[in-house]
Amino acid sequence: MPTLNTGRIILAPMEGVVDASVRHLITQFGGVDQCVTEFIRITDQVLPRHVFTRFAPELLTSARTSHGVPVAVQLLGSNPETLAGNAAKAAALGSPSVDLNFGCPSKTVNKHRGGAVLLDEPQVIHDIISAVRAAVPKATPVTAKMRLGNKDKSLALENALAIQEAGASEVVIHARTKVEGYKPPAHWEWIARLKEHLTISVVANGEIWTPDDYQRCREISGCADVMIGRGLIARPELAMMIKAINNGNQSESAQWQSIINMLLQYFTMVESQMMPRYVHGRIKQWLKMMRSQREEADGLFEEIKQIKDLNELRRHLESKQE
Missing domain, CATH: 3.20.20.70 (Aldolase class I)
Known part of the structure; x- marks a missing residue:
């Protein structure tokens, strides 16, 4: 090319x-x-x-x-x-x-x-x-x-x-x-x-x-x-x-693991900035917007969409880390 x-x-x-x-x-x-x-x-x-x-x-x-x-x-x-x-x-x-x-x-x-x-x-x-x-x-x-x-x-x-x-x-x-x-x-x-x-x-x-x-x-x-x-x-x-x-190089998607790590970073940032009741919504919002481009995001969103307890949500995301 x-x-x-x-x-x-x-x-x-x-x-x-x-x-x-x-x-x-x-x-x-x-x-x-x-x-x-x-x-x-x-x-x-x-x-x-x-x-x-x-x-x-x-x-x-x-x-x-x-x-x-x-x-x-x-x-x-x-x-x-x-x-x-x-x-x-x-x-x-x-x-x-x-x-x-x-x-x-x-x-x-x-x-x-x-x-x-x-x-x-x-x-x-x-x-x-x-x-x-x-x-x-x-x-x-x-x-x-x-x-x-x-x-x-x-x-x-x-x-x-x-x-x-x-x-x-x-x-x-x-x-x-x-x-x-x-x-x-x-x-x-x-x-x-x-x-x-x-x-x-x-x-x-x-x-x-x-x-x-x-x-x-x-x-x-x-x-x-x-x-x-x-x-x-x-x-x-x-x-x-x-x-x-x-630049004439091969284009590669990021590993799903790096996306999980990013979401956990985001979790920590949002938790420090917002009242607890709003935090889970921000995490789910980003994950939901990924669904059209990543099959893994679609599956993970379905797993967490009903979770409102922040500790449970964090544990679920952490369980996806290798």
């Missing part, structure tokens, strides 16, 4: 899933070039430092995970002035770039004029990015994540151009509308259409679960750079598998 130019792989922000603990554990497998935080909701004020460090404790360690991967802060909102003020705060705290969310499909978020609903208002998107670009140092990149639209794709190009013309240096395009949610397929061909009109960096996002998916996405979208969310949760070594293929 010919060696490909190795593009970047970015771990996607996923609300309620990809927190600092998950970023730490996934980046330990290698292959991930950048992470983005869960969105910080911005309303009418500049938030205090502790809010930023709660979402991005990596700001306390040069904005990198313990494995040296940069972590960018993502903001969500609709008020250009307050978003600009918070972007300046994020940059001052050390975020290597500031990302703006125009892709979240949550009904609650959209109801309050955040996320994908703003794709109906390209001028607002332009105003937000323009204000943020003016507020942060020139050396701090401003990036954005968008879907192909809210209800349909009719404003896809207008939104992409608004992001570019307002001063963003990169746009991540999730190749579905808000209405399409996360249902297959992702329309990678639409990314290619938009990319033809853009001069800024374009990153493809959506339905990348395997190295083969990456190759097809790259061929269809024309993007070497990708953002992966659920695919990296389901298979934490996916980025390294993709990089191996790009």
